[in-house]
Amino acid sequence: MLMATNMISFVIIITLISVSLCQIRSDDLVLQYAAVIFRHGDRTPVEPYPTDPYKNESMWPVKFGQLTNTGKKQHYALGKWLRERYRHMISEEYDPTQIHVRSTDVDRTLMSVEANLAGLFPPVGNSIWDNQLQWQPIPVHTMPTNRDEVLAMQRKCPAYDIALEELQESKEYTDRLSQYQGLMDYLTAYTGAKIKDYNDISYVYNTLYIETLYNFTLPNWTRTVYPDKMREPSCYSFRTATMTPLLARLKVGPLIQEIVTKMANTTLTYPAGYSNAVKLSIYSAHDITVANVLHALGMFDGNCPVYTATILFELLYSQNTAEHFVRISYRNFTGIAEPYVLRIPYCGEVCSFNRFVTLYENLLNINWDFECAKKNIPILGMSMLYSVGILAALFVAHKIIFNRLPRNRLNIMYSNVNTDTKIPDKITEAQKK
Ligand SMILES: *[C@@H]1O[C@H](CO)[C@@H](O)[C@H](O)[C@H]1NC(C)=O
Ligand SMILES: *[C@@H]1O[C@H](CO)[C@@H](O)[C@H](O)[C@H]1NC(C)=O
Ligand SMILES: *[C@@H]1O[C@H](CO)[C@@H](O)[C@H](O)[C@H]1NC(C)=O
Ligand SMILES: *[C@@H]1O[C@H](CO)[C@@H](O)[C@H](O)[C@H]1NC(C)=O
Ligand SMILES: *[C@@H]1O[C@H](CO)[C@@H](O)[C@H](O)[C@H]1NC(C)=O
Numbered sequence: 085m086l087m088a089t090n091m092i093s094f095v096i097i098i099t100l101i102s103v104s105l106c107q108i109r110s111d112d113l114v115l116q117y118a119a120v121i122f123r124h125g126d127r128t129p130v131e132p133y134p135t136d137p138y139k140n141e142s143m144w145p146v147k148f149g150q151l152t153n154t155g156k157k158q159h160y161a162l163g164k165w166l167r168e169r170y171r172h173m174i175s176e177e178y179d180p181t182q183i184h185v186r187s188t189d190v191d192r193t194l195m196s197v198e199a200n201l202a203g204l205f206p207p208v209g210n211s212i213w214d215n216q217l218q219w220q221p222i223p224v225h226t227m228p229t230n231r232d233e234v235l236a237m238q239r240k241c242p243a244y245d246i247a248l249e250e251l252q253e254s255k256e257y258t259d260r261l262s263q264y265q266g267l268m269d270y271l272t273a274y275t276g277a278k279i280k281d282y283n284d285i286s287y288v289y290n291t292l293y294i295e296t297l298y299n300f301t302l303p304n305w306t307r308t309v310y311p312d313k314m315r316e317p318s319c320y321s322f323r324t325a326t327m328t329p330l331l332a333r334l335k336v337g338p339l340i341q342e343i344v345t346k347m348a349n350t351t352l353t354y355p356a357g358y359s360n361a362v363k364l365s366i367y368s369a370h371d372i373t374v375a376n377v378l379h380a381l382g383m384f385d386g387n388c389p390v391y392t393a394t395i396l397f398e399l400l401y402s403q404n405t406a407e408h409f410v411r412i413s414y415r416n417f418t419g420i421a422e423p424y425v426l427r428i429p430y431c432g433e434v435c436s437f438n439r440f441v442t443l444y445e446n447l448l449n450i451n452w453d454f455e456c457a458k459k460n461i462p463i464l465g466m467s468m469l470y471s472v473g474i475l476a477a478l479f480v481a482h483k484i485i486f487n488r489l490p491r492n493r494l495n496i497m498y499s500n501v502n503t504d505t506k507i508p509d510k511i512t513e514a515q516k517k
Contacts, residue, residue: 113400113409113434115173117350119343119365120166122394123374124196125155125418129291134276136291138300151192156199158392158418163203165420169396173363178205178222181360187368188236189226196392197224197368224368233452234338235369237325237376241456244334251327252281264317267309274305282321286388289318319388322375329446332380337450339367339377344441344448347399351408351437380447382429383412392418400434408437 130149132139145152174182185201187193207213207220226232233239251257261281271279275288292302292310302310326332349361367373371389378384378395394415401408411434415423428435430443441448 112402112404114403115170115398116401116408117347117361117363117365117399118170118173119346119367119397120394121339121367121369121374121377121397122159122162122196122200122392123369123371123389124151124190124192125158125199125391126152126297127155127192127294127391128152129294131287132291133288135274137303138295143300144298149192151195151199155192155196155391159196159199160203161420162392162394163200163205165203166200167204170364176208177211178220180223182362183364183366184225184362185223185366185368186225186227186235188232188370188373189229190370193368193370194224194226197366198222200366200368233456234342235367235373237335237339237373241334241452243456243458244331247328247330247334248325251324251331267313267317270305270309271314274303282317282324285314286318286321289314315388319386322372322388323379323384325372326376326380332376333446333450334452334456336376336380337447338452340380340444340447341450343397344444347397347408347410347437348441350399378414378426381412381444383414383426385416387416390416390418394423396423399437409434410437410440411435 128144128146128148128150129136132148138144141148185197187197201222201224202219205220205222206218211220213220227234227236229236229238231239233241264282264285268279268285271277271285271288277284277288279285279288289310292306292314295302326335343365346362346365350363353361371393374389374393374395375384392415396411396413396415398411398413399408400411410428412426412428413423414426415421425433427433428440428443431439435443
């Protein structure tokens with residue numbers, strides 16, 4: 085019975101997708117709004133491991149965890165690239181009504197976005213204020229880490245902590261992790277740090293990776309494990325924070341809600357001909373932010389996000405059909421090239437805005453403060469009762485199109501705790517020698 089219902093909704097979805105796709109012509113799509121989330125650029129290790137031969141800060145070009153000149157160049161280049169991409173959407177002169185910039189409250193993300201904005205908004209015309217300086221100040225907003233649930237995703241949320249603990253104590257989770265016990269014991273022995281979870285492996289992996297970038301010779305003990313055996317569990321660490329629908333909802337809901345609310349605002353003010361709504365939102369953050377967003381959307385490909393990795397959320401308007409679409413692209417390289425257009429699960433590369441909102445209802449209808457305070461909430465369902473704002477507003481605004489959508493909630497595929505990825509062979513005593 086359930087199968088049959090699912091099958092029917094599947095057929096309906098496919099039909100809807102094909103109907104819309106026939107109407108989409110890319111030359112007909114106009115970009116109306118973009119939200120850009122990126123990782124900072126090249127940096128030094130945040131904290132080398134205790135036995136690290138390169139733990140003396142004076143061996144590095146800048147203090148630990150800081151953005152390097154390479155990182156500044158990477159973001160300056162990305163800013164120039166964003167200028168090219170959005171030259172028809174935002175004016176060449178800085179206009180505070182068109183753009184909003186937010187960063188986590190960390191030196192390297194603040195500095196990255198400043199370098200980026202230097203590339204995006206070189207002064208022109210009236211904004212030139214010093215002939216010697218190809219730069220103008222652009223406001224960057226931030227929020228203390230422990231009060232920021234939107235971008236830092238670090239504000240205290242008891243319900244989240246409980247759900248994460250439950251996950252980490254689950255048999256599937258501990259079983260999968262135990263396959264790395266040999267690796268973790270080996271790393272614990274050689275690094276002097278207690279390595280007991282994916283995040284800890286990732287921390288060592290990341291430090292070793294940076295040391296290779298800076299041409300430091302890695303100690304001999306790393307040869308049997310770095311990079312191959314450590315890569316998979318390191319990158320797997322990026323899945324855990326959003327592993328279940330509830331974790332994803334509490335972690336990423338506020339950010340997706342903010343972006344989609346801005347999109348909704350744009351769909352309401354366009355195509356009336358004139359819009360005061362913000363056109364470009366820039367979010368400067370971390371690898372974990374990028375991974376959390378991709379994973380919560382069911383789009384994480386399993387690779388650790390690189391420096392300057394960028395997710396582009398774009399709202400497109402079709403003049404032919406007078407409909408709005410969402411396109412999500414991912415730039416997972418530091419050089420300059422066209423980003424990958426990602427497939428939105430159950431929808432495609434260009435997804436009707438209304439369907440997008442339905443697909444991601446789990447992230448969008450969250451009442452974060454209320455749900456975080458609850459010690460134990462039934463997953464999904466109940467939150468509907470408390471959700472205010474966004475869905476109701478969207479429902480009214482798009483009632484007609486909404487009615488065409490399938491009634492069932494579509495479940496986005498999250499990674500299974502037991503993925504079929506290759507587990508490295510356990511490291512034997514013999515290999516340690
Ligand atoms: C770090 O290196 C500098 C320069 O070689 C040296 O003066 C300093 O004593 C070292 N610090 C430590 C803690 O080893
Ligand atoms: C590391 O070595 C490579 C190859 O010699 C060089 O291109 C690169 O600039 C070096 N990196 C640093 C940070 O010195
Ligand atoms: C590391 O291994 C290389 C080659 O096997 C050897 O020449 C070198 O002496 C070793 N270094 C240390 C510190 O053991
Ligand atoms: C929607 O746009 C209007 C007009 O620019 C603005 O005043 C309002 O704050 C925007 N709302 C959101 C949620 O962005
Ligand atoms: C970059 O992202 C695309 C889309 O997720 C993926 O197919 C590709 O393998 C990624 N490349 C790297 C080097 O991570």
